[in-house]
Amino acid sequence: MxxxxxxxxxxxxxxxxxxxxxxxxxxxxxxxxxxxxxxxxxxxxxxxxxxxxxxxxxxxxxxxxxxxxxxxxxxxxxxxxxxxxxxDDLTHRMSEYMVMHCLLYLRDHARFAAAQRTKRWEEDRSPPIAGDVRVGIMGFGVLGQDAAFKLKMMGFNVAGWSRTPKSVEGFKVYSGENEFDAFLARTDILIALVPLTPDTRGILNRSLFRKLARDGRLGGPILINAGRGGLQVESDILACLDDGTLKAATLDVFEKEPLPENSPLWEHPRVTITPHNAAVxxxxxxxxxxxxxxxxxxxxxxxxxxxxxxxxx
CATH class of the missing domain: 3.40.50.720 (NAD(P)-binding Rossmann-like Domain)
Structure with missing residues (x-):
């Protein structure tokens, strides 16, 4: 054997x-x-x-x-x-990644980091609290649920979406195509953790981004993708960042890996890149x-x- x-x-x-x-x-x-x-x-x-x-x-x-x-x-x-x-090790690492980046967006870390580089004292007069921010986790399996519980502990308003109906105590779980748009419409930070299948390839595109909440406290919707690179259309992400459809994006996975040196994602001011290490x-x-x-x-x-x-x- x-x-x-x-x-x-x-x-x-x-x-x-x-x-x-x-x-x-x-x-x-x-x-x-x-x-x-x-x-x-x-x-x-x-x-x-x-x-x-x-x-x-x-x-x-x-x-x-x-x-x-x-x-x-x-x-x-x-x-x-x-x-x-x-x-458990992989699950915990993924949740750490999601909590870290959601907190960075909540506390507007990029703005203060830029202010530090120019030695500018940047006041923050009306920061949102975590409960004001609606996180939507697309893919509510083991990884998604663990991240949801930990984000909820930090105070975030968390909901999930699953392809099939699920009941998870303490969370609103949307399911199927019929509830997908409603899920997107209440989401300020979209976390993508769905598996890559023929149905989900390229799902993170302009059409989807336009359906995200426009009335949130963060000044625009934010994408975090640590699922699979094939889920995203990178040209749409860039275009939507430039025209305001998206405010920011954190990407751990890419259409081609390693991410080519000539990719415009590297230098975009509202993109955070990590080298597919969210949950190694x-x-x-x-x-x-x-x-x-x-x-x-x-x-x-x-x-x-x-x-x-x-x-x-």
């Missing part, structure tokens, strides 16, 4: 991690000789075409991260459970999580966080 590590980056650290957490198991990598019939599990990110083929006894594929869009487009994806990594999966915790999933399964328990292929997440 072997585990195949199929990644596009250096493999040995992952072999070492899985060897520690799955003692006695054979851990193999692409490019080496191994018995394909012995492979029961695959741990992967961005597998190359053909790397998951010809594994007759495969029982599960584990994504080495929270997202699975890198697998959904794989030609001939094996008909076995696809399991997402969902661990801690490798040791990820390996431990996958090992625990394998042990649970072999003890007769179901896998956790299995992807619904019809939805793509």
């Amino acid at each position: 072997s585990l195949l590590v199929a990644v596009t980056w250096e493999t040995q650290p992952w072999v070492d991690r899985f060897t520690r957490h799955l003692p006695g198991r054979e851990i193999v990598v692409l490019g080496e000789e191994f018995d394909r019939a012995s492979i029961r599990y695959v741990a992967t990110w961005g597998p190359k075409p053909g790397s998951l083929d010809g594994l007759p006894n495969l029982e599960a594929v584990f994504s080495l991260g929270a997202g699975v869009d890198h697998l959904m487009g794989y030609p001939g994806l094996p008909d076995v459970p696809i399991v997402r990594v969902a661990q 999966s801690e490798p040791e915790a990820t390996a431990r999580y996958i090992a625990d999933q394998i042990r649970r399964y072999e003890a007769g328990e179901p896998f956790q966080n299995v992807v619904d292929r019809t939805r793509g997440y």
Whole structure:
């Protein structure tokens, strides 16, 4: 019973991690000789075409991260459970990122940072309180709900939107296409955490931005995207920042990564860029999580966080 590590980056650290957490198991990598019939599990990110083929006894594929869009487009994806990594470490990091940036916008940090650079004493006579600011979290799964609870603790007025109906105590949760516009209309800071699917690709565009609240205390709607770069249309973000449809944007993910040096996003005064590090999966915790999933399964328990292929997440 072997585990195949199929990644596009250096493999040995992952072999070492899985060897520690799955003692006695054979851990193999692409490019080496191994018995394909012995492979029961695959741990992967961005597998190359053909790397998951010809594994007759495969029982599960584990994504080495929270997202699975890198697998959904794989030609001939094996008909076995696809399991997402969902661990507390990643969830907490994402919530830290959201709380930090929402607070920076609440306290108008960019204005004061600019004033400091010019040695100008900039008074703030009527700052809003957190309860005046409506945060809308688009994608109300594990990550979205944890961020919502922590933002609410800071006083923000938080609501969520989910593709399917959900009931989460303490929050108004909009759902489906019929309630999407109402969700956008009450949102001052839009947080995008939806998975990347054919339905959500390019959803962060001018049409959506125009539907955000225009009467908020922050002087215009703000976008925070730490979901997937494919969700956003970057030319629309830039145009909407320039014409006032958006006041500001914090972007952790991009259409192309690393973000090219010639992208105008780098120098736009109302864009904050982070290098896809909002919620970096801690490798040791990820390996431990996958090992625990394998042990649970072999003890007769179901896998956790299995992807619904019809939805793509």
